Amino acid sequence: MRILFILGSLRSGSSSRRLVDAFQRSLPEDSRAQIIDGRDLPLFDADLEGAEKPPAVEELIHQVNQADALIFVTPEFNYGIPGPLKNLLDWASRPPFNSPLKSKPALVVTQSISPGGGSRAHAQLTAVLSATLTPTYLVPSFTIPAVHEKFDEDGQLTDGLTQMRINATLPGFLEWAGQEAARLST
C-alpha cells in the first residue's frame, strides 16, 4: 500500500513530523510512504490553473494520484487548519468534485500542545475533505493533546497511549483503504 502523509506544519522539529515518523515505523513492511507539506506550492491562484500548471502543483497531483491512502497529521492554528495545508488542499481539489482527492481514503490526525488536541482543526479538516469527496476513516477523533510531552529529546515517541492508539487505528484504516481501492477498481 502506498501511503501519502500530508503534514500541516512546515517547521523543523515539528511534532506533526515526529508523529508521522511514529506512524511510519508502525506501517507494515510492504508499505511505501511519502511525506509532503506543500512548502513549494504557490498560493492558490485560478490564473495559474491552465494546461501547464506550476511544477510543484503537477508534483502534488502526481503524488496524490499515486497514493492508495492519505494520512493527514496537522496542528491546529487559530482554531483551524494551517494556511499551507488549506492551500495544498485547494490546489489538489481541482477540478471540483472530480479531483485527485476524490474517493481517496484518508485518516485525519491532529495535535496540539493544548488539552483540545486540535479538535477544531480536526473537525475543520474533515469538513474540507467532505467538499473534496475524500472519505475519512470513521474512528473517534484522532486528536493528540499535550503533544510536547509525548516525545523524548531525540524526537522518539515515548507516550504509550499515543503508540497504542496508532497501533489500534492503523491496521483497520489500511484494511478499509484497501477495500475502498478494490471497490473503486471494479
Ligand SMILES: Cc1cc2nc3c(=O)[nH]c(=O)nc-3n(C[C@H](O)[C@H](O)[C@H](O)COP(=O)(O)O)c2cc1C
Ligand atoms: C500561529 C499559531 C496558532 C496556534 N493556534 C492554536 C489554536 O488555535 N489551538 C491550539 O490548540 N493550538 C494552537 N497553536 C499551538 C499549536 O497547535 C501547537 O504548538 C502544535 O503542537 C504545533 O505543531 P507542530 O509542532 O507540528 O508545528 C498555535 C500555534 C501557532 C504557531
